[in-house]
Amino acid sequence: MQLTLDEISILCVYSAMVVYAIAFIAFSIDLARRSAAATAATDAAARVEAKEAVGVGASGGPSSAVAAKPAASLRQAQDGAVAYGRSPSLRVGVAMTVLAWILHLSATVLRGLAAGRVPWANMYEFALTGTLIITTVFLVVLVVSKQDLRFLGTFITGLVLVLLGVAALNFYVSPIPLPPALQSVWLVIHVFVASASVGLFALGFALSVVQLMQARRESIAATAKAAKLTFLATLPDSVTLENLAYRINIIGFIMWTFTLMAGSIWAEKAWGRYWGWDTKEVWTFIIWVVYAGYIHARATRGWRGSRSAWLAIIGFSTVLFNFTVVNLFFKGLHAYSGL
Amino acid sequence: MSPQSDPGAPSRPADHIDSTEPEAGDASIAQPKLGFVGWLRFGWRQLTSMRTALLLLLLLAIAAVPGSLVPQRSSDPNGVTQYFDKNPELAPILDGFQMFDVYTSAWFSAIYLLLFVSLIGCIIPRTKHHFEALRARPPRTPVRLSRLAGHTERALPEGETAAAAIDSAAKQLRQSGYRVERYELRGEPSVSAERGYLRETGNLVFHTALVGVLVAVGFGGGFGFSGQRVIVEGQTFVNTLAAYDSFNPGRFFTDTRLTPYGLTLENLDAVYETRNQDAIGQPIDFTAHVTVQGQGGDPEDRTVKVNEPLYTHGTDVYLLGNGYAPTITVKNADGEVVFTDAVPFLPQDANLTSIGVVKVTDGMPEQLGMLGFFYPTQHELTSGAYTSSYPDLILPVLTLNVYAGDLGIDEGTPTSVYTLDPSTMEQLNGGKTGVDSIELKPGQTAELPNGLGTVTFEDVTPGAAPAVDVDDDADAAASESRNYSQSVSRFASFDIHHDPTQMWVLAFAALILGGLLVSLFVPRRRMWVKAVSKPDGSVVLEYAALARGDDPGLEDAVTGFADKHAGPADADETADAPEKSST
Ligand code: HEM
Numbered sequence: 078m079q080l081t082l083d084e085i086s087i088l089c090v091y092s093a094m095v096v097y098a099i100a101f102i103a104f105s106i107d108l109a110r111r112s113a114a115a116t117a118a119t120d121a122a123a124r125v126e127a128k129e130a131v132g133v134g135a136s137g138g139p140s141s142a143v144a145a146k147p148a149a150s151l152r153q154a155q156d157g158a159v160a161y162g163r164s165p166s167l168r169v170g171v172a173m174t175v176l177a178w179i180l181h182l183s184a185t186v187l188r189g190l191a192a193g194r195v196p197w198a199n200m201y202e203f204a205l206t207g208t209l210i211i212t213t214v215f216l217v218v219l220v221v222s223k224q225d226l227r228f229l230g231t232f233i234t235g236l237v238l239v240l241l242g243v244a245a246l247n248f249y250v251s252p253i254p255l256p257p258a259l260q261s262v263w264l265v266i267h268v269f270v271a272s273a274s275v276g277l278f279a280l281g282f283a284l285s286v287v288q289l290m291q292a293r294r295e296s297i298a299a300t301a302k303a304a305k306l307t308f309l310a311t312l313p314d315s316v317t318l319e320n321l322a323y324r325i326n327i328i329g330f331i332m333w334t335f336t337l338m339a340g341s342i343w344a345e346k347a348w349g350r351y352w353g354w355d356t357k358e359v360w361t362f363i364i365w366v367v368y369a370g371y372i373h374a375r376a377t378r379g380w381r382g383s384r385s386a387w388l389a390i391i392g393f394s395t396v397l398f399n400f401t402v403v404n405l406f407f408k409g410l411h412a413y414s415g416l
Numbered sequence: 417m418s419p420q421s422d423p424g425a426p427s428r429p430a431d432h433i434d435s436t437e438p439e440a441g442d443a444s445i446a447q448p449k450l451g452f453v454g455w456l457r458f459g460w461r462q463l464t465s466m467r468t469a470l471l472l473l474l475l476l477a478i479a480a481v482p483g484s485l486v487p488q489r490s491s492d493p494n495g496v497t498q499y500f501d502k503n504p505e506l507a508p509i510l511d512g513f514q515m516f517d518v519y520t521s522a523w524f525s526a527i528y529l530l531l532f533v534s535l536i537g538c539i540i541p542r543t544k545h546h547f548e549a550l551r552a553r554p555p556r557t558p559v560r561l562s563r564l565a566g567h568t569e570r571a572l573p574e575g576e577t578a579a580a581a582i583d584s585a586a587k588q589l590r591q592s593g594y595r596v597e598r599y600e601l602r603g604e605p606s607v608s609a610e611r612g613y614l615r616e617t618g619n620l621v622f623h624t625a626l627v628g629v630l631v632a633v634g635f636g637g638g639f640g641f642s643g644q645r646v647i648v649e650g651q652t653f654v655n656t657l658a659a660y661d662s663f664n665p666g667r668f669f670t671d672t673r674l675t676p677y678g679l680t681l682e683n684l685d686a687v688y689e690t691r692n693q694d695a696i697g698q699p700i701d702f703t704a705h706v707t708v709q710g711q712g713g714d715p716e717d718r719t720v721k722v723n724e725p726l727y728t729h730g731t732d733v734y735l736l737g738n739g740y741a742p743t744i745t746v747k748n749a750d751g752e753v754v755f756t757d758a759v760p761f762l763p764q765d766a767n768l769t770s771i772g773v774v775k776v777t778d779g780m781p782e783q784l785g786m787l788g789f790f791y792p793t794q795h796e797l798t799s800g801a802y803t804s805s806y807p808d809l810i811l812p813v814l815t816l817n818v819y820a821g822d823l824g825i826d827e828g829t830p831t832s833v834y835t836l837d838p839s840t841m842e843q844l845n846g847g848k849t850g851v852d853s854i855e856l857k858p859g860q861t862a863e864l865p866n867g868l869g870t871v872t873f874e875d876v877t878p879g880a881a882p883a884v885d886v887d888d889d890a891d892a893a894a895s896e897s898r899n900y901s902q903s904v905s906r907f908a909s910f911d912i913h914h915d916p917t918q919m920w921v922l923a924f925a926a927l928i929l930g931g932l933l934v935s936l937f938v939p940r941r942r943m944w945v946k947a948v949s950k951p952d953g954s955v956v957l958e959y960a961a962l963a964r965g966d967d968p969g970l971e972d973a974v975t976g977f978a979d980k981h982a983g984p985a986d987a988d989e990t991a992d993a994p995e996k997s998s999t
Contacts, residue, residue, distance in 0.1 A: 254689055254698060256698065334929055338929065341925075342922075348734070349734035355491055356484040363477045367477050370470055373473060375966075376428075376466060378432065378466070381433055
């Protein structure tokens, strides 16, 4: 049987989905183990107060392991944070994510080769490339960040799996050439940067969600001594999470600003005006303004913390809305879903 | 730290996270009983607060939503008409709230204008303050550094005096871009350093450029214009008001701004996909080859493509559409030509099934109107109806239904050249009349109903044979295999714009992006190095820093600097000293 490039690409997509699913399960097991470790830590602490239980070594990578020692025990005293040792399931999760990423990358590259152009010119391809970038951003952040963010794996692999599944099953179209309106370098630049910012916003969103959960746990822990410990106790505190979310979101925001501007330049070339409040333009603008609001909220007294986190969550919801509902159901000049 | 005691601190709205908490009972905030001026000042302070800016931003986002749910007159006028037809009850109510003109509506404008007033009210004092800060000395070294970020201690290098160590610290700090100031308190020398003023500069540039974009967009709309014009191959358009099919001037536009250059469409190349089975007939490329001739200049050959507009004589020319313009000749019963022209037909679908209208006003007993369908590649459906199965000219067929009566042009009310109002006319063939529609291939002529004369679908292929009568065209099979690719002219529809402030908008956009990058990534920080005398008489060097705004690399920067200045600390003290310094 002779497979076309696109057929091999599809095979890679489905294989990647299977591997993402395995990664997702491994990350979930890790979260469950964290809860168990947290409970065990409470019990142990109750039994042997003095002995430093569960091998304080923080969940961080080697670089922060030593330094985190005093900080971790300080937090432990303050809000019942729990140090969490090495977890095989976590490593399986990361390894599987890397494998899935390789398959995913191959699928995307093959799709591009099959079509003879960049693989982001219709809904299926946006989803394929967009999710690839989400995973890429996640993996890069794992390498770069001093914090151990592997706990976000459940969210990231889950999100990618769902989006990829929906795209493969519902949005698939066979590779066809670009219509004249899309034949532009701006397709390469504008859409790629947009996808990259979506990847960053997704990560920022996940951090903000965990931040809110953590903040809630901390406030309970601060008032009631007998708070139940969950996996959250093994994660960074809410302020750390907030700072991380902010840093990721502002990079996303700058890229989004660029997306908006590059889109306008392209619109000027293709449609004869740089801004015309087309539906897609409206939503690009809305996303931009919401994230500008988020940045302001972080700098406004009374808004830093949970309130600004909510804005980041709303921001990412508008991003998803823009990608799904607006692409599929709203009328406008950007009718490139290919469906 | 209140702003007065700390001239280096950026002046921020009172509720900025870095500003001092208002003291309880602060009169101007808690109980403004200061009379009219006091109220004004209170109101202004509210308007220029961070909270108001945030609120207005969120409001702006929400207010932009309806414009994507309901069609807008500016971008989709037909959609609005359809919306009115479909929702006759709801539409007028929505219209009352300006829902079809959201982005020019009173409420949307109110939000963004308030936001920009707030913005300007925010920028001005900050800019003033920033200029002062740029000239001020870095603030006094705090008495105790131990509470500050990244605080670390190093032993005074052997054989060095405290003053010399501080001198070298000041020198090194200056080299890494800090502004430095020496202080001495109770015999303890110290250096106070600050860097990253560019962060605030970037922020101010960013916010000012936002205002710039708004102003530039406003002006551009006022002085510019946009117009549309359909040009058939071989025709010339001269850039004058009368030559446009439609024209939208800005508020301050005067037609002396039009440069009367000529634009001739030599030919329009359309390329369609022929090989990829999933995309047969999909457009691959449209290129309009044009000649541009300015007054007194030589003609220049240029091209206009989708995504590649032509910038000439201060106007931007965009290729926004194309289609076929069959050349049709009508003769009356005496054999006199009463009409001959290439008539642009409007495409109705991807395979360019097109509709057009021929209006014969003179030379006939009654005015004639013809409603035509053009199929570049005719295909008969099982129902017997025709459609086009491919957008290029493989088997072009024109069908015509003839109407006689009053075209309604003489009353002076403008009528579209693309529509025919049959209400005052009698249909002579096609439809329910029982007489067949006229059906022509390029190069064929047919009789009009009622012996009114003849109509010819001209073959414009260079060197084509003269037209033959449709019934004499014996070799129908031969006509199927003929090459028709040049037989019908094409037209291009051009948008011609002039926007004098487009470049300004682009420049401000670049400033926005640059300002944003600088203001989010340049760390603004202060660093202090102090020689502290211990009770035992020894001297240690203390290092510490303070972030102004988000600054993830702060602690590393302090450690890095201390290592560079006085050598690494003892191993047990700083286990967490990554090798990077981000100063
Ligand atoms: C047109 C609406 C506005 C937009 C789109 C906007 C957007 C932004 C963005 C993206 C930032 C972060 C980048 C930077 O620091 O330069 C920012 C920061 C800031 N904005 Fe605005 N802004 C607007 C209006 C305002 C107004 C009205 C004020 C004054 C009340 C204001 C005060 C500030 C301040 C003080 C910061 C610095 C925040 C910090 O310290 O991190 N902005 N703004």
